[in-house]
Amino acid sequence: MEVSYREEGVASAASSVAGRLVADGVPARLAGGDPTLWGEDAEAEAAARLGWLSLPRHSRELLPVLGELAGRARAAGLTNVVLAGMGGSSLAAQVICDTADVPLTVLDTTDPGQVRRALAEGLSATVVVVAGRSGSTVETDSLLRVYEQHFADAGLDPAGHIVIVTAPGSPLERRAVSAGYQLVPAALSVGGRYSALSAFGLVPAALAGADVERLLDDADEVSPLLSRDTGNPGLELGAALAGAALAGRDKLVLEDQLTAINGLPDWIEELVAESTGKQGRGILPVVGADPNGTRDELVVAIDSDVGDVRVDGPLGAQFLVWEYATALACSVLGVNPFDEPNVAESAAGADALLALPDLPTGAPSFVDGPVEAYGAATAKDLPGLFAELLRAIPGDGYLAVTAYLDRLAAFDAPVPDGADFEQMTDAWMMADPLTLRTLLALRTDRPVTFGWGPRYLHSTGQYHKGGPQNGVFLQITGAVEEDVAVPGRPYTLGRLQLAQALGDLGALETRGRPAVRLHLTDRAAGVARLLAAAQEA
Structure with a gap:
């Protein structure tokens, strides 16, 4: 397992942080399960949550x-x-x-x-x-x-x-x-x-x-290194994350195109966002996006030379080192890595909505074909709305797109007879809500993230509400044609899904952040309209 710095500013900031941590004996204390590293308020919870080290x-x-x-x-x-x-x-x-x-x-x-x-x-x-x-x-x-x-x-x-x-x-x-x-x-x-x-x-x-x-085996091999003051990949990675964040580089762009490990950034996203995003602080992971070269980015690459920091190693070791590094970074940032104080807000909102006879969706502010728009935006169509949301992103902020949809529905898109794999991929991409993130990212130098609901509620959802309040939020929901009953419960999956979306939207709106919901009255046609409008914006 190896962590290497590929940018002088990152190396300098990491060295400074690592020096302070070593002077305080933090590497060995963390490896030994010391619950006092995150302050008195976090000590009891940390004492009950450090079993991952062994x-x-x-x-x-x-x-x-x-x-x-x-x-x-x-x-x-x-x-x-x-x-x-x-x-x-x-x-x-x-x-x-x-x-x-x-x-x-x-x-x-x-x-x-x-x-x-x-x-x-x-x-x-x-x-x-x-x-x-x-x-x-x-x-x-x-x-x-x-x-x-x-x-x-x-x-x-x-x-x-x-x-x-x-x-x-x-x-x-x-x-x-x-x-x-x-x-x-x-x-x-x-x-x-x-x-x-x-x-x-x-x-x-x-x-x-x-x-x-x-x-x-791979995790066990790297484990003894985590108590060391030198040659410790967890210390090196954690010091880089914390040092960069303290210097204002708190957008963690994760690059994994060349690695044989598939999907690790999605796991890192939850680990880092939910651990660090609280008390108005945090590190925002950005997955599946190209770097913009802005001053607040830190690019970390898995098994690749593209980035400010390179992290090499097998999957088992990656899991353990990222966990250690995140917990260590939280000690520097002054937050408890093991709680999620704001996650329950969205769940409580959903529960309250489910208790009502009907979900209060309100009236749309405008309708653009198969898409209804809800929220405080002044735009009258989708291209105008997208432009408005992009303008609303603060200079240190981000746009979060969250979709409460079937993430596999794009594979139902029709493809031309005799199409090759590239043509099939193009057809699927143009039916995929995830493509909206890419199209919107082309129009801003601020990070654009994407989360599938309700999965992100247990991941970046904590950061959205507990981290720095500089996000702009675009939520997508869709009409349900064939629902699924939940036995023993007074709701269906479709009703639960919409209640979860509305509950989270309410939690965001109480913070005064720009937040808009787009509802697809026809899911396939709605996605197509979203992608077309994003290209017109």
């Missing part, structure tokens, strides 16, 4: 259990592995499986269309890993209820198809025991975004066929 060793106790679990699944013909979990309960497993090139369906969504896609993938061959520290998260609870009902309706015993990963003593553990589900306990001393090498990351990955022992 996971490269302690998670080896899971290997026999994982081998037996995977063997039984194969013997039963359960080849379709689905992971129902949010944030730290899903992102690491997705990176592990994408990098190992083994199939895993991740459901970190409440979109009815995306859930119906997963349900259509052969229930008799499906094993669902339901993962959550408590299991009380509304998305996790809803998805478990949906799968339980669909297994039963298909004449299948849910106990033969559901695996639960949760903390000992949690409501989800009690539910698993009561229903007779296979249960794998997760370490109590590990929080969600620091759980990559725990049961949350390893159980679904092992079921899908990834070599999880190799991950632990």
